[in-house]
Amino acid sequence: MRGSPLQVKLFSSAPSPRVSRDIHLPGGKVLRATPIFDTYWRFAAERQEVFFRRLSGAPTPWTDDPVLRSFRFTNVYRASDRVSQYLIRRVVYEGPQEEEEVFFRVLLFKLFNRIETWELLEARLGELTWKSFDFSRADAVLSAAIQSGVRLYSAAYIMPSPLLGLVRKHSNHLELLRRMMADHAPRKVVSARSLREVFQALRAYPSLGDFLAYQFAIDLNYSELMRFEESEFVVAGPGARSGIGKCFSDTGGMREDEVIYAVTRMAEQEFSRLGLGFRTLWGRALQPIDCQNLFCEVDKYSRVVHPEATPEGGRTRIKQRYESRPGAIPHWYPPKWKLFPGLT
Structure with missing residues (x-):
């Protein structure tokens, strides 16, 4: 069996396998989703809860998910990540x-x-x-x-x-x-x-x-140099392309950016379908850049939770271990977004 002893220990946390399902989109296009697409939404909901629990000052551990506790994953919203937060507050503004x-x-x-x-x-x-x-x-x-x-x-x-x-x-x-x-x-x-x-x-x-x-x-x-909506354009990176390949066995000829747009639009109904109470970023819905990042993170997450989905010769490990960093940066977002985290 492929994987380290730690991976074998964690496999029991994976959702029960399910058959692929077809997602019918406007225009007659169809996405054939694998069981990992359900994991995509479960991962998003739990990773966002980790963000809010940590922000509230709750003690560790912030999750019962052993994979999230063991390895480093970016935040669901790109702008909430430590480096992005530093960039926004200390570099841009x-x-x-x-x-x-x-x-x-x-x-x-x-x-x-x-x-x-x-x-x-x-x-x-x-x-x-x-x-x-x-x-x-x-x-x-x-x-x-x-x-x-x-x-x-x-x-x-x-x-x-x-x-x-x-x-x-x-x-x-x-x-x-x-x-x-x-x-x-x-x-x-x-x-x-x-x-x-x-x-x-x-x-x-x-x-x-x-x-x-x-x-x-x-x-x-x-920054204030421009005021474009993040929803208007997206580019899939290598990790996201790999994640899309794991989440869908067939994309019906759609390009990766088209898949990301479609997934962004269906977020609310998918969370509802799975009974997941996803908390947005103080009212800001997931944007294509966030869903792009999620595909990349689920590509990594599935190496442990869904090892059978890793192609022969593909990466089977997550390199970066989770390390708690002292001195958390207060969360602050571009003022033009009009978010109110309640923090100074």
Whole structure:
């Protein structure tokens, strides 16, 4: 049997297997859902409960699900994650709000996607602004950090190095940002007429493939630079594509983004069908970016709960163990969303 002893111990927590069912969509399209699609909604409901229990100050453990207790999974709502929360509160909304400054800060943060790297640069360089930023000094700070064994990049997703002629990956990313600013990238994204156009503007730069360009577009859209609805555009990353493949044995020829849109629209009825009392984010419904992330997380979750669904040669383990972090960041969302968590 495939799997570690821990995995074998956890298999008993999986929902009882059920046969596939057909989901009929407008326009005559049909999704053939596997039993893992039920797990998708159960996972979403329980992971969201973990979020609210933790936020309320309840003591650990925040769930009886042994998989959620053992491994690290992102929040159901992308904006609720620790790194996104830091980005929104400390990077986007602190500091000058001119378009060049906001764009510069967001891209500088996201190219590394690691809070510790941002704080290292702040500690050594002072306030991080486009007007005062010294790329040579930043490169030296990060180079010294690497030599002392400090990790600069998040493990959340792969950050390919742009091939811009420099030796170190971080040097190439700093050079990419310098070139984007010189190319008036802030003006290009602010002039965009849709979230898709923001994505396309970012996608034109070296090493920013579909997934990263989309993620950066979502991050910029947290700011006051633009006011696009997250519901208008989505791009499925590699993990989400794998999760969709596990949740559906047949997508009726629909593209991954079409599947994500369809699943987003059916969320309320699916939670109701399964008798799950899903709590939204203070009235904010799940958005396509959130459902995209959920497919990625369920792809990981199913490696333990549904090991039979992992294709031969596919990943069978979840790499990141759950570790409780001290000093939780107070939750705060873009003011334009008009959410009221009751926190300051």
